[in-house]
Amino acid sequence: GAVVSQHPSRVICKSGTSVKIECRSLDFQATTMFWYRQFPKQSLMLMATSNEGSKATYEQGVEKDKFLINHASLTLSTLTVTSAHPEDSSFYICSAPDRVGNQPQHFGDGTRLSIL
Amino acid sequence: QQQVKQSPQSLIVQKGGISIINCAYENTAFDYFPWYQQFPGKGPALLIAIRPDVSEKKEGRFTISFNKSAKQFSLHIMDSQPGDSATYFCAAHVHPNDYKLSFGAGTTVTVRA
Numbered sequence A: 001g002a003v004v005s006q007h008p009s010r011v012i013c014k015s016g017t018s019v020k021i022e023c024r025s026l027d028f029q030a031t032t033m034f035w036y037r038q039f040p041k042q043s044l045m046l047m048a049t050s051n052e053g054s055k056a057t058y059e060q061g062v063e064k065d066k067f068l069i070n071h072a073s074l075t076l077s078t079l080t081v082t083s084a085h086p087e088d089s090s091f092y093i094c095s096a097p098d099r100v101g102n103q104p105q106h107f108g109d110g111t112r113l114s115i116l
Numbered sequence B: 001q002q003q004v005k006q007s008p009q010s011l012i013v014q015k016g017g018i019s020i021i022n023c024a025y026e027n028t029a030f031d032y033f034p035w036y037q038q039f040p041g042k043g044p045a046l047l048i049a050i051r052p053d054v055s056e057k058k059e060g061r062f063t064i065s066f067n068k069s070a071k072q073f074s075l076h077i078m079d080s081q082p083g084d085s086a087t088y089f090c091a092a093h094v095h096p097n098d099y100k101l102s103f104g105a106g107t108t109v110t111v112r113a
Helices: none
Strands: A004-007 A010-013 A019-025 A032-038 A044-051 A067-073 A076-081 A090-098 A103-107 A111-115 B004-007 B010-014 B019-025 B033-038 B045-050 B056-059 B062-067 B072-077 B086-093 B101-103 B107-112
Touching (some): A004 A090, A010 A019, A019 A032, A019 A111, A032 A076, A044 A067, A044 A076, A103 B045, B004 B086, B019 B086, B045 B072, B072 B086
Parallel strands (some): A010 A111, B010 B107
Antiparallel strands (some): A004 A019, A032 A090, A090 A111, B019 B072, B033 B086, B056 B062, B062 B072
C-alpha cells in the first residue's frame, strides 16, 4: 500500500541549530502534505499544509519564519525548524493524502526532535 | 476549539474484553470519520473509517458505530488483545476534497493479559 517516509526519525542538536525534516510519498504523488506537531500524551496539532509549487498555508499561531516548509516536487515536502530552541523539542509528523487513489491520509513515522 | 471531542482519555481492559471509545462532533459538514491507532514513537495508522451514510462498519475485531442525528460515533474493539494497547484517535474531515483532519484528543488503551 501507499507509504509515507519521514527522515530522520530522531534528531538531537544544540540550541540555535536549524534542522530539516523530509517527508516523502513513496508510491503516489502528493500535491498536498500536512505537518503536525505532537507533544507527549497529546493529540496531533496541525501546523501547516504544504502545497506543491506554492506557498504553505500555516495554522493560526504557527510562526512561518520559524517553521519553513518547501514542497518542491510531487513526492517531497521538507520542514525546516530554524534556529531551534528547547521549546521546539517535540514529535513532528507529516502526512499525505493519495488523491488519485482517493485514499485517506497516510502518516509518516514521525521525527523526534530534541534540542539541548 | 476542538471540533471533535473524544472520551475517555484512557481505559484499561482485560484481555478478551471490549474497549469502547466515543467521539462527538458539531460540524455537520464532516463527511468522513476515520480512526487512527498510534503506538509510542510511531505515526498514526489508519484503522477503520466510516462515512455518514452508514450506521455501522466492521473490520475484523474493530467496529465503528455512527449516529448521524446525535453527531456521535464510537469505536468498539472486540476480544481486546495486549497488542491492541495503543493510543486511538478519532478524526473527521471538514470537506471531502480537503483531507484536512480534525483530531480528537486521543484515548490510551491498555489491555491487561
